[in-house]
Amino acid sequence: MQRVRLLVFNAALGVLDYRVPEGMTIEFGSIVVAPLGPRQVLGIVWEAERLSTQEVPESKLRPLLGAMPAPPISERLRRLIEWTADYYCAPLSSVARMALGSISALRGGGTTTEYRLTGAEPARLTPQRAAALDALQGEQGSIRELAELASVSDGVLRGMVGAGLLEAVTVDLDRPYPPARPEFAQPTLSELQQDAADIFIDAVRAEKFAPFLLDGVTGSGKTECYFEAVAEALRRGRQVLVLLPEIALTENFLRRFEHRFGVPPILWHSSLKSSERRRAWRAIAGGTAQVVVGARSALFLPYANLGLIVVDEAHEISFKQDDGVRYNARDVAVMRAKFEGLPVVLASATPALETMQLAEAGVYRKIDLPSRFGGAQLPDIRVLDLREEAPERGRWLAPKLVDALKDRLAKGEQSLLFLNRRGYAPLTLCRNCGYRFQCPNCTAWLVEHRFSKRLACHHCGHETPVPEACPECGTGDCLVACGPGVERIADEVAEILPEARTALVTSDTMNSPHAVGEFVAMAENKAVDVIIGTQLVTKGYHFPELTLVGVVDADLGLEGGDLRAGERTYQQIAQVAGRAGRGEKPGEVLIQTRHPEAAVIAALANGDRDAFYAAETEARRDAGAPPFGRWAAIIVSSEDQSEALSAARAIGGTAPNLPDMLVLGPAPAPLSLLRGRHRFRLLINARRSAELQKTIREWLGPLEFPRGVRVNIDIDPYSFV
Numbered sequence: 095m096q097r098v099r100l101l102v103f104n105a106a107l108g109v110l111d112y113r114v115p116e117g118m119t120i121e122f123g124s125i126v127v128a129p130l131g132p133r134q135v136l137g138i139v140w141e142a143e144r145l146s147t148q149e150v151p152e153s154k155l156r157p158l159l160g161a162m163p164a165p166p167i168s169e170r171l172r173r174l175i176e177w178t179a180d181y182y183c184a185p186l187s188s189v190a191r192m193a194l195g196s197i198s199a200l201r202g203g204g205t206t207t208e209y210r211l212t213g214a215e216p217a218r219l220t221p222q223r224a225a226a227l228d229a230l231q232g233e234q235g236s237i238r239e240l241a242e243l244a245s246v247s248d249g250v251l252r253g254m255v256g257a258g259l260l261e262a263v264t265v266d267l268d269r270p271y272p273p274a275r276p277e278f279a280q281p282t283l284s285e286l287q288q289d290a291a292d293i294f295i296d297a298v299r300a301e302k303f304a305p306f307l308l309d310g311v312t313g314s315g316k317t318e319c320y321f322e323a324v325a326e327a328l329r330r331g332r333q334v335l336v337l338l339p340e341i342a343l344t345e346n347f348l349r350r351f352e353h354r355f356g357v358p359p360i361l362w363h364s365s366l367k368s369s370e371r372r373r374a375w376r377a378i379a380g381g382t383a384q385v386v387v388g389a390r391s392a393l394f395l396p397y398a399n400l401g402l403i404v405v406d407e408a409h410e411i412s413f414k415q416d417d418g419v420r421y422n423a424r425d426v427a428v429m430r431a432k433f434e435g436l437p438v439v440l441a442s443a444t445p446a447l448e449t450m451q452l453a454e455a456g457v458y459r460k461i462d463l464p465s466r467f468g469g470a471q472l473p474d475i476r477v478l479d480l481r482e483e484a485p486e487r488g489r490w491l492a493p494k495l496v497d498a499l500k501d502r503l504a505k506g507e508q509s510l511l512f513l514n515r516r517g518y519a520p521l522t523l524c525r526n527c528g529y530r531f532q533c534p535n536c537t538a539w540l541v542e543h544r545f546s547k548r549l550a551c552h553h554c555g556h557e558t559p560v561p562e563a564c565p566e567c568g569t570g571d572c573l574v575a576c577g578p579g580v581e582r583i584a585d586e587v588a589e590i591l592p593e594a595r596t597a598l599v600t601s602d603t604m605n606s607p608h609a610v611g612e613f614v615a616m617a618e619n620k621a622v623d624v625i626i627g628t629q630l631v632t633k634g635y636h637f638p639e640l641t642l643v644g645v646v647d648a649d650l651g652l653e654g655g656d657l658r659a660g661e662r663t664y665q666q667i668a669q670v671a672g673r674a675g676r677g678e679k680p681g682e683v684l685i686q687t688r689h690p691e692a693a694v695i696a697a698l699a700n701g702d703r704d705a706f707y708a709a710e711t712e713a714r715r716d717a718g719a720p721p722f723g724r725w726a727a728i729i730v731s732s733e734d735q736s737e738a739l740s741a742a743r744a745i746g747g748t749a750p751n752l753p754d755m756l757v758l759g760p761a762p763a764p765l766s767l768l769r770g771r772h773r774f775r776l777l778i779n780a781r782r783s784a785e786l787q788k789t790i791r792e793w794l795g796p797l798e799f800p801r802g803v804r805v806n807i808d809i810d811p812y813s814f815v
């Protein structure tokens with residue numbers, strides 16, 4: 095190769111041509127360093143005919159500086175990167191960057207230095223050193239990482255190294271992971287489970303593209319089934335990727351995996367320490383990482399030898415990324431399996447309608463597990479009509495739910511209360527003048543968090559202490575909390591069941607793997623009587639003593655009229671209901687609602703999933719909504735409202751007039767102010783036959799906007815705010 099075309103990691107530059115200097119060997123996919131003016135850029139050597147750019151004359155070509163000591167990005171992954179960029183209308187370089195994951199890992203293995211406490215007991219300590227000493231017990235990391243953990247400056251820690259309180263440790267980045275053992279603790283599967291597992295095992299052996307939907311009720315043992323496919327991949331020396339929707343679930347998964355295979359899997363997520371990240375990336379690219387578990391970002395990594403992909407809780411909307419490259423990891427996982435030629439298993443008790451449709455059309459092979467493992471029955475579901483069975487004044491739990499909670503406590507069984515709202519109260523207002531606390535950066539109320547004594551915005555993170563007096567009228571002691579969040583429900587439980595031991599499970603409390611682990615251990619050891627949680631606690635957990643689930647407000651998710659609100663409500667409630675009665679004792683679910691007649695609630699109460707899917711399918715068909723039609727959104731934002739509006743109007747004004755595409759808007763977004771940016775939205779509804787992405791590219795491509803305007807395209811959107 096004399097002349098090469100690079101995809102460089104800079105969306106503005108994109109594609110550049112270079113000369114390969116004498117003696118340097120590279121191939122397509124090689125990761126190289128190239129000069130750019132006085133600077134250097136990283137790039138991937140790409141097939142020139144697949145990337146268009148202005149030809150640079152031979153005489154002007156500058157030579158590459160060198161190749162990184164990392165395996166080249168495979169052709170299959172290059173094709174997936176192209177497909178993703180094309181489908182989601184995203185810059186190729188932004189997608190490719192996700193494959194690199196850790197830029198520092200590209201520099202090679204070797205060693206790095208980390209620090210940990212020596213255990214020395216100093217006579218006297220500054221308050222900062224004392225705080226660091228406290229915070230860093232059992233921790234190890236770079237100075238920067240430890241400084242962040244302890245909330246002190248790097249300088250404080252350097253001083254502690256000098257004083258002998260911290261010591262340097264050499265970490266080998268290429269030290270191998272202990273091998274997982276496919277036969278470590280093989281369970282005896284039920285006949286149904288074994289049939290499902292055999293199909294997956296055959297698919298792993300076939301080494302061909304094969305998409306599956308594993309549709310099994312809650313507690314049917316979906317994990318045990320796909321673990322058998324994982325075991326087969328391990329026996330054959332192939333790598334496995336398991337995608338989970340949230341990091342909070344990984345802790346649970348990790349323990350189950352270790353039980354089954356003798357060692358923990360390799361984790362990949364955004365809060366890995368830099369040395370862990372480098373080690374994991376190198377093992378993934380080198381083929382020695384056997385099973386990788388991660389959130390979305392693990393999907394684009396350069397696995398050397400992938401043999402199976404599993405997407406667990408595949409219906410979860412958090413697989414859709416809503417910033418940067420707006421891709422859906424569930425869908426891209428299927429595409430990756432296709433390009434790589436391997437099986438992919440989407441597992442869920444409440445599959446997305448899109449997934450169901452593909453299964454019905456025969457595109458995905460559907461494998462059913464219709465009953466719970468070990469003879470456990472699905473729980474009994476009853477509706478509490480809040481219009482007839484109102485909670486006491488200032489309370490949120492209806493008398494029947496309170497009685498059920500008391501009954502379980504008396505019997506020593508566990509209960510779970512689900513409310514998908516963090517904090518104490520979603521709105522705080524002044525009793526005297528009616529002033530409402532609103533975020534200065536977003537169209538959103540500030541949510542009171544009573545434990546941290548703060549008012550917080552759940553969109554931008556803005557926080558302020560709860561004031562003594564109303565900032566508007568100055569009256570003291572006049573603020574009222576409106577509506578419940580989980581913290582308020584926890585207070586109510588403490589009042590009605592003072593002797594009950596409670597656990598609050600939200601992203602505020604489950605903010606580290608350690609916290610999640612502690613919660614799971616407590617719940618399993620029956621050190622908790624009542625769990626109060628947000629959607630975090632609705633899925634994945636298996637607590638055999640949990641026999642009662644109370645849904646505090648089933649109508650919450652139906653408000654706002656999002657196009658998938660019905661489906662999402664169904665999934666959340668069915669999932670949380672699925673936590674009840676998983677052991678020997680039967681489960682009961684009480685759903686509080688003001689709309690018992692709503693189709694979703696009725697379907698849940700009757701345990702009639704098919705009726706719900708049928709009704710939802712018809713509604714979507716009528717509306718031309720996915721999977722029958724397609725949507726795309728264009729979000730225009732700027733710190734300057736009029737600038738955002740005129741840009742949105744310019745887009746609306748040049749909208750193509752096509753028979754198979756309808757453009758709605760622009761209209762102010764429901765979240766019309768977000769992180770200080772004013773937002774307008776357009777929604778495109780297209781027939782399946784429409785060339786949606788091509789049309790959007792041709793429509794927006796020629797338009798020019800002021801520098802402060804951002805235009806984001808969201809293909810197959812999940813968020814409409």
Ligand SMILES: Nc1ncnc2c1ncn2[C@@H]1O[C@H](COP(=O)(O)OP(=O)(O)OP(=O)(O)O)[C@@H](O)[C@H]1O
Pocket residue numbers: 281282283284287310311312313314315316317318442443467633634635636672
């Ligand atoms: N064949 C088996 N032998 C022993 N235990 C099993 C078997 N199958 C399932 N279990 C146990 O039953 C419980 C439920 O299984 P699992 O959590 O895999 O269900 P699931 O289908 O993933 O449920 P959910 O969708 O509700 O998370 C787990 O504790 C699991 O270990």
Ligand SMILES: [Zn+2]
Pocket residue numbers: 533534535536538551552553554555556769
């Ligand atoms: Zn905000």
